[in-house]
Amino acid sequence: MTVLPSNNIMAQPRRSGLKRKATSPLKRVQFSVATEYTFQVGCAATAIPHDSVPGVGLEGPAIRIETTAIHEKRSQLMMYTHRDRVCLLRRAGYSIADLNQQSRDLQAIQKSRMETVNEYIKERREAIALQTREQMDLARLLC
Numbered sequence: 001m002t003v004l005p006s007n008n009i010m011a012q013p014r015r016s017g018l019k020r021k022a023t024s025p026l027k028r029v030q031f032s033v034a035t036e037y038t039f040q041v042g043c044a045a046t047a048i049p050h051d052s053v054p055g056v057g058l059e060g061p062a063i064r065i066e067t068t069a070i071h072e073k074r075s076q077l078m079m080y081t082h083r084d085r086v087c088l089l090r091r092a093g094y095s096i097a098d099l100n101q102q103s104r105d106l107q108a109i110q111k112s113r114m115e116t117v118n119e120y121i122k123e124r125r126e127a128i129a130l131q132t133r134e135q136m137d138l139a140r141l142l143c
Contacts, residue, residue: 053082054102
């Protein structure tokens with residue numbers, strides 16, 4: 001704790017601008033066990049990758065549930081490349097024709113999303129331009 005001098009006989013502790021006190025300990029969460037659910041590989045309808053290869057998802061109910069104790073700290077995010085995704089989906093039984101159809105569907109979704117974003121941007125620009133014109137007209141009337 002930092003103490004600042006004051007006009008009083010006793011020095012007062014510096015107040016923190018933070019909502020929590022600077023001297024209070026940080027709160028942490030720690031888990032002792034992890035439950036791992038294993039699923040079969042499937043095409044992910046909810047995952048829309050940035051490229052044209054379908055995403056890898058979970059299919060059906062869990063085929064294995066395993067609870068293990070956690071002894072070491074693991075903090076890692078794994079991402080599959082497009083080649084990895086194709087290999088996983090082919091191993092899961094998807095044909096090239098299935099993957100091509102999924103790819104076309106994915107491209108249609110990406111195109112639709114981009115069109116929606118462009119429409120929103122265009123509408124916002126038009127609204128701002130209209131508002132600016134109205135403000136300029138009002139300023140001319142007041143001058």
